[in-house]
Amino acid sequence: VAASPLGGFVVIGRRRRIDTHRYATGVWGRRFDDLGAPLGPSFVVEIVEPTTLAWPHAAFDAAGRLYVAWGAQGGSDAFPGARLYDASGATLQTTFRAFQNTGGSTGELHLALRPDGRFIEGWGDRGNLALQVRALCVPPHHTGCGDGIVSAPCERCDAGAANSDTTPDACRTTCMTPSCGDGVVDHFEDCDDGNRVGCDGCDRDCHAEPGWQCGDAIVSNDCDEQCDDGPANDDATPNACRTDCLPARCGDGVLDDGERCDDGNRTSCDGCSDLCVPEPGLVCGDGIPEMLCGEQCDDGNTTPGDGCTEPCRLERVPGGGSSLTDCHAEWVVDNPANAPRLDKDGHISGVQVCRDGDPRCDFDGTFGTCTFHLRVCTNNTNLDACDLGTRRLRSWELRSPSANKAAKKPELAAVRAAFASVPGAILGPTQPDLCSETLAVPVALKSSAGGLQKGTLALKSLATLYTGAKDSDKLKLTCEP
Numbered sequence: 001v002a003a004s005p006l007g008g009f010v011v012i013g014r015r016r017r018i019d020t021h022r023y024a025t026g027v028w029g030r031r032f033d034d035l036g037a038p039l040g041p042s043f044v045v046e047i048v049e050p051t052t053l054a055w056p057h058a059a060f061d062a063a064g065r066l067y068v069a070w071g072a073q074g075g076s077d078a079f080p081g082a083r084l085y086d087a088s089g090a091t092l093q094t095t096f097r098a099f100q101n102t103g104g105s106t107g108e109l110h111l112a113l114r115p116d117g118r119f120i121e122g123w124g125d126r127g128n129l130a131l132q133v134r135a136l137c138v139p140p141h142h143t144g145c146g147d148g149i150v151s152a153p154c155e156r157c158d159a160g161a162a163n164s165d166t167t168p169d170a171c172r173t174t175c176m177t178p179s180c181g182d183g184v185v186d187h188f189e190d191c192d193d194g195n196r197v198g199c200d201g202c203d204r205d206c207h208a209e210p211g212w213q214c215g216d217a218i219v220s221n222d223c224d225e226q227c228d229d230g231p232a233n234d235d236a237t238p239n240a241c242r243t244d245c246l247p248a249r250c251g252d253g254v255l256d257d258g259e260r261c262d263d264g265n266r267t268s269c270d271g272c273s274d275l276c277v278p279e280p281g282l283v284c285g286d287g288i289p290e291m292l293c294g295e296q297c298d299d300g301n302t303t304p305g306d307g308c309t310e311p312c313r314l315e316r317v318p319g320g321g322s323s324l325t326d327c328h329a330e331w332v333v334d335n336p337a338n339a340p341r342l343d344k345d346g347h348i349s350g351v352q353v354c355r356d357g358d359p360r361c362d363f364d365g366t367f368g369t370c371t372f373h374l375r376v377c378t379n380n381t382n383l384d385a386c387d388l389g390t391r392r393l394r395s396w397e398l399r400s401p402s403a404n405k406a407a408k409k410p411e412l413a414a415v416r417a418a419f420a421s422v423p424g425a426i427l428g429p430t431q432p433d434l435c436s437e438t439l440a441v442p443v444a445l446k447s448s449a450g451g452l453q454k455g456t457l458a459l460k461s462l463a464t465l466y467t468g469a470k471d472s473d474k475l476k477l478t479c480e481p
Contacts, residue, residue: 002066007195008034025047027070029058029068033198093153145163180192236254238257285301303336324469327379329380339353350476371440374441397423418439460472
């Protein structure tokens with residue numbers, strides 16, 4: 001692909017023959033305008049046998065002349081070729097030998113334009129890199145433009161002193177013939193605005209473009225207009241054609257038919273979604289967790305210590321593992337009554353105390369037992385020192401109370417049963433701040449001769465990543481009478 005300094009670009013490639021293919025094998029090209037629209041059909045640069053053809057390359061000089069060259073393989077008759085075109089696409093020089101190869105094989109050729117207008121050619125020759133500089137139509141190698149003599153291949157015309165860049169149909173001062181895009185209206189043009197880009201009143205072929213301007217009441221499909229009601233185009237009236245000649249649509253700031261809201265953008269999480277549908281739950285504390293909009297939780301309030309606080313971020317207990325892995329499994333405890341709420345490091349305390357019957361932390365309503373509500377979360381984003389590079393958990397297990405102790409004590413069996421659903425909720429996904437469902441974990445008061453005394457439960461867990469890294473966590477729950 002090569003871009004022209006006059007606008008547009010060309011694609012040059014090789015085409016191999018297929019039995020049913022209607023195209024000949026060789027070097028082919030096609031020109032396009034700045035918007036990518038084809039400027040005519042594909043054209044043949046040179047017919048070359050498929051066994052000898054290497055990838056071609058192309059480059060433009062400052063005057064818009066196109067230089068195409070290709071390498072060759074297979075023998076002394078398979079010489080590397082080149083061809084020169086003027087700015088309009090007409091041939092300036094037919095195929096010539098690009099350079100003298102000595103081994104009958106040049107491999108792939110590359111071109112680059114120097115600031116002085118000469119081309120650098122580079123090619124592979126028998127495993128070696130070879131370079132040369134070629135001057136085509138640049139001074140001091142060509143200085144004849146304006147002498148009244150047409151000098152091929154660099155000139156298409158030369159009227160001497162009559163060369164002009166402003167006179168219609170005159171030979172230009174580059175010794176190129178008049179062409180569309182040179183800024184002069186010639187006899188074969190309706191207009192010429194100095195470019196070959198359409199939708200500006202003069203199309204890429206220098207023909208006038210009726211209806212190109214939005215608001216003229218003519219729908220121009222070539223210029224991407226989908227509607228045009230002339231003076232009736234409006235950016236404030238529901239369902240009207242807009243002043244950019246596009247139909248009314250979600251995100252234009254006007255409530256049109258089929259829309260329930262329109263805030264002037266197609267961005268979600270601002271109250272009106274990208275489909276122009278209202279988004280409830282965007283206020284932290286309304287009880288609707290909007291995970292896609294950055295809320296990690298929403299328990300209907302902004303009370304600190306209940307596991308979710310302003311601005312709807314999880315309050316997690318790191319668990320006391322290594323700072324490098326502690327984020328892979330953490331606890332969340334619903335206990336705004338706990339004091340002190342934070343530990344010495346500023347994290348939610350790993351010692352949680354609840355008084356039996358306190359509705360802020362005891363969720364069973366049964367005398368003699370505190371039922372804590374907690375969750376287990378993985379892939380946590382609250383610890384900066386923790387590496388979340390590979391954050392999938394392979395396993396999670398509750399190590400204390402152990403299965404052996406639970407087999408002997410029903411109250412510990414109830415605790416292990418509460419955690420049975422955790423592995424299925426948090427293993428595998430890489431979603432950040434992923435939590436289990438709320439778990440009801442009972443802690444009973446102890447009976448003694450002097451009456452009921454506080455009961456404690458020590459929880460210990462082990463999370464293992466697919467990388468083999470481990471995260472050990474602990475949490476102490478205390479129920480006071």
